[in-house]
Amino acid sequence: xxxxxxxxxxxxxxxxxxxxxxxxxxxxxxxxxxxxxxxxxxxxxxxxxxxxxxxxxxxxxxxxxxxxxxxxxxxxxxxxxxxxxxxxxxxxxxxxxxxxxxxxxxxxxxxxxxxxxxxxxxxxxxxxxxxxxxxxxxxxxxxxxxxxxxxxxxxxxxxxxxxxxxxxxxxxxxxxxxxxxxxxxxxxxxxxxxxxxxxxxxxxxxxxxxxxxxxxxxxxxxxxxxxxxxxxxxxxxxxxxxxxxxxxxxxxxxxxxxxxxxxxxxxxxxxxxxxxxxxxxxxxxxxxxxxxxxxxxxxxxxxxxxxxxxxxxxxxxxxxxxxxxxxxxxxxxxxxxxxxxxxxxxxxxxxxxxxxxxxxxxxxxxxxxxxxxxxxxxxxx
Numbered sequence: 001x002x003x004x005x006x007x008x009x010x011x012x013x014x015x016x017x018x019x020x021x022x023x024x025x026x027x028x029x030x031x032x033x034x035x036x037x038x039x040x041x042x043x044x045x046x047x048x049x050x051x052x053x054x055x056x057x058x059x060x061x062x063x064x065x066x067x068x069x070x071x072x073x074x075x076x077x078x079x080x081x082x083x084x085x086x087x088x089x090x091x092x093x094x095x096x097x098x099x100x101x102x103x104x105x106x107x108x109x110x111x112x113x114x115x116x117x118x119x120x121x122x123x124x125x126x127x128x129x130x131x132x133x134x135x136x137x138x139x140x141x142x143x144x145x146x147x148x149x150x151x152x153x154x155x156x157x158x159x160x161x162x163x164x165x166x167x168x169x170x171x172x173x174x175x176x177x178x179x180x181x182x183x184x185x186x187x188x189x190x191x192x193x194x195x196x197x198x199x200x201x202x203x204x205x206x207x208x209x210x211x212x213x214x215x216x217x218x219x220x221x222x223x224x225x226x227x228x229x230x231x232x233x234x235x236x237x238x239x240x241x242x243x244x245x246x247x248x249x250x251x252x253x254x255x256x257x258x259x260x261x262x263x264x265x266x267x268x269x270x271x272x273x274x275x276x277x278x279x280x281x282x283x284x285x286x287x288x289x290x291x292x293x294x295x296x297x298x299x300x301x302x303x304x305x306x307x308x309x310x311x312x313x314x315x316x317x318x319x320x321x322x323x324x325x326x327x328x329x330x331x332x333x334x335x336x337x338x339x340x341x342x343x344x345x346x347x348x349x350x351x352x353x354x355x356x357x358x359x360x361x362x363x364x365x366x367x368x369x370x371x372x373x374x375x376x377x378x379x380x381x
Contacts, residue, residue, distance in 0.1 A: 002052025003096060005132040006381035009124035010374050011043040011109070011117075012036060012153045013189070013298060013306045015248045016228050017255040018162060020211045020221065026170040027149045030211070031221040032229050033162045035153045036308075037181065038189060039374030042338040045120040046380070047105040047128045055100040062105050062121075069103075073147045077126050080143045085133035092134055101129075109369070118203075122147030123154035127377040136379070141175040157181045157375040159236050161229070179236050181373045186239075188314050188339075190307040190321065191369040194272045203301045206259065206266040216261040220254055241310055245296030248308060249280075252298045259301075266301075272364045273303045279324055280307065282357065283317060314370075315345035316353065321368070322346070323354050329363045338370040 018033035058069040058078075069075075078101075085091045105124065107117050126144040130136055141152035145162075152175040153160040165173030210217050228247050235243035259266040280297045287294075295309040295317050309317050318341065327335050 002050050002054065003093070003132070004048055004050040004381070005128055005379065006046065006048040007124055007128040007131055007377055007379050008040045008044045008046045009120045009127055009154050009377040010040045010157075011038045011120045012150060012160065013038060014150065014153075014300065015244070015298060016225060016232060016251050017300070018149055019207050019255055019258060020217055021149070021207065022164075023168075023170065024208070026173075027145050027147075028170045028173050029149060029162065029164045030217075031225040032164050033150070033153070033225075034178065034229060034232050035150070035160050035162070036187075036189070037154065037157050037160060037374055037376060039371045040378070041374065042369055042371040043109045043120070043191075045105060045107050045117070045124040047103065047121075047124040048381070049104075049125075049128045049132050050102045051096050051099040051132060053095070053099055055102060058100045059102045060105070061103065063107060073122070074125070077122065077143055077147045078129065080146065081126060081129040081133065081135075081140070084140075084143070085130070085135050088135050090134045096133060101132075118148035119150040119154045122151035123377060126151070127155065131379055139174065142170065142173065145170070145173060145175075155376055158183060158373060161233075178233060181375055183236070184239055184373065186311045187373050188309055188311055189371050189373070190309065190314075190318065191371065192276055192305040192307065192321070192325070193366040193369065194270065194276075194303040194305065194364070196304075196366050199268065199302050201266045201268070201301075206262070206268075206301060209264075209266065210258055210262040213263040214258050214261040216254075217258045220258060224251075224254065242292040245293030245308060248296040248298045249293075256299065268301045268303060269299055270303045273299060273305060275360060275364070276305045276307075279320070279357070283320060286353075286356070315342060316349050318370070319346045319349040319354060320357055324357050324360055325365045326359055326362045327365065330367070335365075335367045336370070337367055339372070341370075 012035040014033050014035040016034045018029050020030040022028050022030050060067045060069045082097050123144050126140050141155045144151040153162050156177040158181040159179040160175050161178050162175045232247050294313050298306045
C-alpha cells in the first residue's frame with residue numbers, strides 16, 4: 001500500500017548574499033539576493049519520501065542518522081505542501097495526504113559546513129513532497145523559503161533572484177529565474193573545500209545577531225544591495241564576467257565585514273580562506289590592476305571558497321591552484337572531484353606562469369570540486 005518518490009535538488013551559491021530577516025517565523029529577508037544554481041551531477045541532496053497506512057509515525061533520517069520530525073520548519077513545510085495539494089485537487093490518491101511519511105535524505109557534500117546544505121535539503125524535501133502529492137511544477141519557492149530562506153532559490157535552474165517582497169504575509173517573497181543554466185555555458189565553478197566540519201556559528205543565529213547589532217548591515221541592505229542587484233542583472237544579460245566577478249567578490253567581502261561588525265562578531269573564514277583570496281587577486285593582478293577579472297571568489301557562511309571563472313581560464317587557474325595548494329593526504333581521484341581535469345591543458349600552462357606563485361604547506365585544502373551551472377530539482381526514481 002505504501003508509495004515512494006525520490007528526487008534530487010541542487011546547491012545554490014549566492015553572488016549577492018542573503019543575510020538578515022525582517023520576519024523570523026516566515027523567513028522574510030531584509031534584502032534581495034541573487035544566486036547561481038550548481039549542477040546536481042556534483043553537489044546535490046537526494047531525498048526519498050515514502051507514505052503508507054502502515055507507517056505509525058513520521059520519520060526523518062539525514063545522512064543515515066535519525067533527526068527529530070518535530071522541527072517547526074519541517075512541520076510547516078509539510079502542512080503547507082499538503083494544504084496546496086488539497087486546494088489544487090491534483091492529488092490522484094487523496095489518502096496519501098493522511099498517511100505518515102518516512103523521509104530519507106542524503107547530501108553528497110559536507111553538511112552544515114557553509115555549502116548551502118540547508119538550501120538544497122529543504123528544496124528537495126518540498127519538491128519531493130509536492131511530487132508525491134501530484135503538484136510537481138507548481139510554484140513552491142514560498143514554501144521552501146519557510147524551511148530555509150535560500151532554499152527558495154534552489155527550486156530554479158541557472159541564475160536566480162530571491163525577491164524580498166513587501167507584504168507582511170510573505171506571499172510576494174519568492175524566487176524567480178533570471179536566466180537558465182544554458183544562458184552562460186562558459187561559466188565554471190571550482191569549490192575549494194577548506195573545512196568540511198560543521199561550522200561553529202549557525203547561520204540562523206549569526207544573522208539574527210547581525211540584525212540586532214550591525215550598523216553596516218542596515219546600510220548594506222538599504223543602499224548597496226539594490227545597486228548591486230541592478231548591476232548584476234545587467235552583467236548576466238550581457239555576459240559581462242568582469243562586472244560579475246567584481247560584484248561577487250565585493251559582496252562576499254561586505255557580507256563577512258558585516259559578520260565582523262556584528263557584536264559579538266561571527267567568524268566564518270579562516271587563514272586558508274584568506275590565502276585563497278590573496279591568490280585570486282594575485283592571479284587577476286598579473287595582467288595589471290585594470291585588467292578584466294579572470295577568476296572571482298565568493299564565500300557563504302563558512303571557510304570554503306567558490307571560485308567562478310570562464311572555460312578558457314579553467315586550465316590556467318586549476319594549474320595555479322594545484323601548485324599553490326599541494327596535497328599528499330589522499331589520492332588524486334579523492335582530491336579532484338566533479339568534472340575531470342584536462343591533464344593536457346594543465347601541462348600546457350607555461351612554467352613561468354606557475355613559478356610566479358609560491359606553494360603553501362601541503363594539505364591546506366580537503367579537496368576540490370569542479371562543477372558548472374546546473375538545473376533545478378528533478379525526480380530520479
